[in-house]
Amino acid sequence: MSPVIPLTSAHIQAMPGGWTVEKEDSIRIYTLEGKLLSDSVFTEVAGNADFYAVKKKDSWSILRTNGTWFGSATFDEVNLLGNHLFVVKQKKNLSAYSPGGKLIKLPEAEKIRLQLLSAYDNQSWIILENKRGKKGILSVQNGALLPPRYDDIQVWEPDLYKTELKGKFGLVNAKGKILLPAIYDGLDYQKGLIATLKNGKFGLMNVSKSFTIPPQYSALLRNYDQSGRVLIAAKAGRYGLIGADNKPLSEFVFDEIQYWQNEVALVRQDQTWYLYHFVEKRYIFKPIDFIEYIKQSPEEIVLKVYMDKMYGILSNTKGQVVSCDYEDLANVGSETFPLYLGEKYIDDADIYLVFYINREGQPMRRQIFNANKYQRMLCD
Template sequence: MKRIIVLVLMLIVKTGFAQSKEKSFKFGFVDQTGKEIVPCKYDGINAFESGFAVVQLKGKSGVVDKTGKEVIRCIYDEILNKQNWIIVSNKNAKAQYLIKSSDVLLTKKYDEAKTLSPEITAVKLNSKWGFIDVVGEEITPKYDEIIDFADRFAVVKLNGKFGIVDQIGKEVVPPIYDQVQNFKDGFAVVESNNKFGVISEEGKIVVPVKYDMNFYFKDNVSIVKQENKYGILDNDGKEIVPIQYDFMVLNDDLFQVKSGEKYGLIDKTGKEIASVKYDLIESFKDGIAVVKLDGKYGFVDKEGKEIVTPKYEKADDFKDGLGVVRMQVGK
């Protein structure tokens, strides 16, 4: 009996001894030469993300850069290290954003942030949006909304109106329009009071805001509509085809027009390719389009030539060089 008691006592003493010798660790970083960049003084440390790492000390979090400098002191309950910004927060306090710019952590705190492009970050402060430009300068938050950058420009909203700014904050298109499309091929469509126009990247009004449809430029020309009539403008806003047709639509690289109940084809200079005499012109396939004239079907090519005279009861699109036609036989 005594022997058993002694064994139990030894086990208790050994277990207590192990607990009293429990090890503790401190963390840091070394570079490839073995140089200690971040000293081993932190209770915890996370991997670097875009030049910065979160560290923990005495239950609080901070941030160090790659030189070992503590750019954010260990005073926060939680820190999230994202690619373009760092989010810091304490209990019972709203989170704040610090922006990274070219391996530099900007000191001003924002209420929210979002990525507009690899170089541009939108920031929100006191319910207004601005952005950090390509060199890390702040474009003062003053807009109600910033829409994603595309090709160096962003659509912005202010007091219910829209405009366009460039990547250094210059208002290329002032926020005075009901709607704005971002620049495409050097031009932006704007809308005001249900009328449309076009502005160039230089801020020049190329097409006055007076047309009735949302148009676009292709091959330096655009279809426009005014008072239910259609025409064609060049990219200087000049009417190269008068606004006289009842309808117009792009058909491959030609323009299909309508006058009254008849259809024809013109090119972008207004030259008539196929007379405005057809009851129907379908889309070009393999360079050939089905046409209908006086109830009969045939085919025209892009030179307006009737390669098959309209004499069939039905015709289908060309495919692999052939087009299906139908003709009634017998009674």
């Protein structure tokens, strides 16, 4: 196998898409296959996936990694951004490259940084900052520019920017139109929902503004289920359920709320758990002293429960899988294929009954041990 770059005393360095060979303060660029990319000789070279920034004497030029030049202009400085962009300076003015092949002027820009949105195929925005610390933004995709006027700005979606002015937060779109005035103490974005904070109270809205809940709750609102039509809210440290229209679906009397079924919630008051049908406003199962999650997935929730001083298994899709008849109960299988081992102690006979129960609640095997043998088995 012959070498790509012949043996030489020169310094060889790997670059995106090729190699540089430096000898006596002169640099040449080669392709990955070892072919000379350009006849020119440079004094400095930097590269990303699409471009090389190359310097001759006191000026910089842009050479594409396919060997063609980006125009004939020279620049005072070149900054490569990410894999596909660059920013150039000419006579103290900054301009950014856009995928359309044009240079877009960045007015007042003293500093720049790049923001990518991975959820949108790594679309790019350039955050620019002027000498007074004010920030603006350039959309690399379409060249839309918001001049520096904000204390801070951040892209949440291609047409949704979070802004900060005098310590308060708001929202604007890509054209600078105000969607939410900068009057909030905090804004948080997740999966199309925007949590709002004002005067110590929390609210919620979605990006489409199909619902807006004013800041009036003492904790962040959370989705109860995947539909987003039912929310968990808090007032004075107690939790309740509300609809997306902000109408209450339960009283605010619970210490904790977890999803169980679309109309039935798993709720805790003090140390006791209940299944509460919030549409019919009633409890539908016995009080539960203790719960332990065996499985928690969108398909099924399985709990080990303790009530009436006995353990059992409860499923949100199958109901009571294993009745609460066991003094101890453990899953010796897996989350996907549970196998329950239930224990009963018969005091009069001083024996232990051990039951093996499948995930459908059907006993598969029973064993009897006297107390001494069972204790030795547990220790082993």
